Amino acid sequence: MDIFTLDIRTLNFIVILFSVIYCIGLLLFQVAQKPIKGLSLFSLSIFIIGTGPLLLSLRGVIPDYLSIIGANLFIAAGFHLTLYSLSLFRGYSVKLTKFSSLMLLVVFVGFVFFTYFEPSIKNRVVVISLYMAFVTISTAVVVIKGRNEDLPLATRMMALSFMAYGLFMLLRVVLSLSGAEIKNFMAANLIHQLTFLFSIILIVSMSFSMIWMINARLLRSIHCLSYQDPLTELQNRRALDDAIPLFQQQAQSAPVCMILSDIDNFKSINDQCGHLVGDDVIKVVAKVTLQSLYDSAVAFRLGGDEILILLPNCNLEQAKQFTDELRQSIVKLTIDEQPSLHVTSSFGIAQLSPTENWKACVERADKALYRVKHNGRNTLAIER
Structure with a gap:
């Protein structure tokens, strides 16, 4: 040694x-x-x-x-x-x-x-x-x-x-x-x-x-x-572009539903309370949205106050129940800077067809959302 x-x-x-x-x-x-x-x-x-x-x-x-x-x-x-x-x-x-x-x-x-x-x-x-x-x-x-x-x-x-x-x-x-x-x-x-x-x-x-x-x-x-969207911590459009092919593939064997939402009267909130309060509203809505998701569900910020949610292994009836629970959670939100501000959201739901392009599904969800906003807001609609 x-x-x-x-x-x-x-x-x-x-x-x-x-x-x-x-x-x-x-x-x-x-x-x-x-x-x-x-x-x-x-x-x-x-x-x-x-x-x-x-x-x-x-x-x-x-x-x-x-x-x-x-x-x-x-x-x-x-x-x-x-x-x-x-x-x-x-x-x-x-x-x-x-x-x-x-x-x-x-x-x-x-x-x-x-x-x-x-x-x-x-x-x-x-x-x-x-x-x-x-x-x-x-x-x-x-x-x-x-x-x-x-x-x-x-x-x-x-x-x-x-x-x-x-x-x-x-x-x-x-x-x-x-x-x-x-x-x-x-x-x-x-x-x-x-x-x-x-x-x-x-x-x-x-x-x-x-x-x-x-x-x-x-x-x-x-x-x-x-x-990731820096304001809301939701996934962004780039992430959505990468996720769509996977969800379209899943739609071949199991139902996949899409929810499109935006905040009611959001422009008025920005005009009356300021854009900083508007940002706070988007953040709290995004936070409660993230908390409501189950493991394989994903939420994306499309821009402004628009949020798109993809729910795999979920049919229209289940998506309707999920959306209504989310809607009720948003109604209960309060904003620290504006405690009297009443926040609500509207939702359009569509199921991704195995044979259709995902943009067609977005258009149907958007059509349902437009119908909700035209008929009074703070509710949901399904476009089959």
């Missing part, structure tokens, strides 16, 4: 270098983009992890409480902060972080005891390795089980890196306990040299995975924006 050796001071320098580079890079990324929860703490954790080896490399130059206790506590605190930051980033409970905080106190007591009261490098290695095993395996759990939607491949890569590092730390504990007392840590055997090499690999891997996940989030956000 001692045939192949690595210089610990050189590895320390590489750890420090990578930590600083990735910390600065991620912080600049955070500044340039919309702030991402947990990213600044994640960047700081990488820097703190690198500070530990810096102090460690000054052993013999600075006091032991800095080069031994301080160095290892910086490393432990850095990984603790990594666990906390990834809990925030992935939307996971901070319970493991709280337990990690208590273990940090145990690490501190252990290092003080095995430095001043019963000096033992081997026991210090066991203490820090056990903590590192716990915190990195816990981080792997957080990354995998986090609630936030992230790129699966990137999350698995990050989790695997932390899990592998944690298992290596357990192996280090076993080999340290079965080995002789360490006389000089800077000249320790290969298992301890590999710790620094694997730390470099972990820093690179977790930083790359983090950038990968952030980029995936940005791409997904851009994709959503291109298919």
